[in-house]
Amino acid sequence: MKRRELEAYLSEFLQVDRYKDYAPNGLQVEGREQISTIVTGVTACQALIEEAIALNADALLVHHGFFWKSEPAVLVGMKQRRIKALLTHDINLLGYHLPLDGHAELGNNACLGRQLALENIQMVEHIPQNLLWRGELTQPLTGAQFSRYIAKKLGREPLHLAADRAVIKSVAWCTGGAQDYIDEAYALGVDAFISGEASERTFHSAVEQGVHYYAAGHHATERYGIAALGEHLAAKFGLLHHFVDIDNPV
Known part of the structure; x- marks a missing residue:
């Protein structure tokens, strides 16, 4: 399916416009236009991004994405490395915070x-x-x-x-x-x-x-929604879905 079709569907399905949130909900980093393989996980950390690369993902869907209200806007250090990896491998990043809660x-x-x-x-x-x-x-x-x-x-x-x-x-x-x-x-x-x-x-x-x-x-209380969303998308649109659980004791 097309990237814009996936984003439009998720925006309506999760009723994104109803929520006043701390970060943008939807497409956060633009990758390739055609999407057939998606990876889901709780947080867009480096380890999850590396797993998405290894699984040849076209899109990475997370609960905790980027660009939070209080974080610095500059792309340096950890944030630069994460976004560079997504852009280098042409992977879309979509984040849904409160709408997924x-x-x-x-x-x-x-x-x-x-x-x-x-x-x-x-x-x-x-x-x-x-x-x-x-x-x-x-x-x-x-x-x-x-x-x-x-x-x-x-x-x-x-x-x-x-x-x-x-x-x-x-x-x-x-x-x-x-x-x-x-x-x-x-x-x-x-x-x-x-x-x-x-x-x-x-x-x-x-x-x-x-x-x-x-x-x-x-992490433990919030890993079920994003996995269920990935399964829903796979069943509805025939996408290949991988849920990757990056262990986090917090």
Whole structure:
């Protein structure tokens, strides 16, 4: 398919125009016009770019791309090497940040809920951009049991800030760096909240509001949406798709 066709489809499918984001969503580095092989991954790091080159990718689709609001605009050092590699090998880079978090079917939050096999999964309607979700465990678990369950499902031991609640039945979550939604989770009345990262202040919010908190890893909570998006594109357009998971303990 043509590059412009892929970008137009993703823009509509992910409802890019609905989101106010910290980086451009869509085509970030232009490569060849014809696309038949795509590689997906969480972050456009050098290791992922090298894998895309080795796999003869025409396009690299990521959740964390380039040109963030607070980053320097100059192309030097690490940023220059990454972009030089893409341009040298004529590979398109497309990045989708918040639109991939909030998508109702293939978004990171929807996919994380399914990965954890939660029931009654739904987005919290009053939170902008579909970023906070909630659901229920199939059976109540203690805080320690749920921690072990998360580790099994995500392949990574979470940081668990325990609360006094004896068991957990209801859960809210937002993938990535969304630790401050713990206060919204408390307002929902859930027993536990999951995000990717924790801040110093998260400990006090969890303890004082009595909500079990789990920092399950920024990377670990956000690798499912981009992989699902790649599979969707492969099935719909007959593209060859490779999901490459570059391990990241953060």
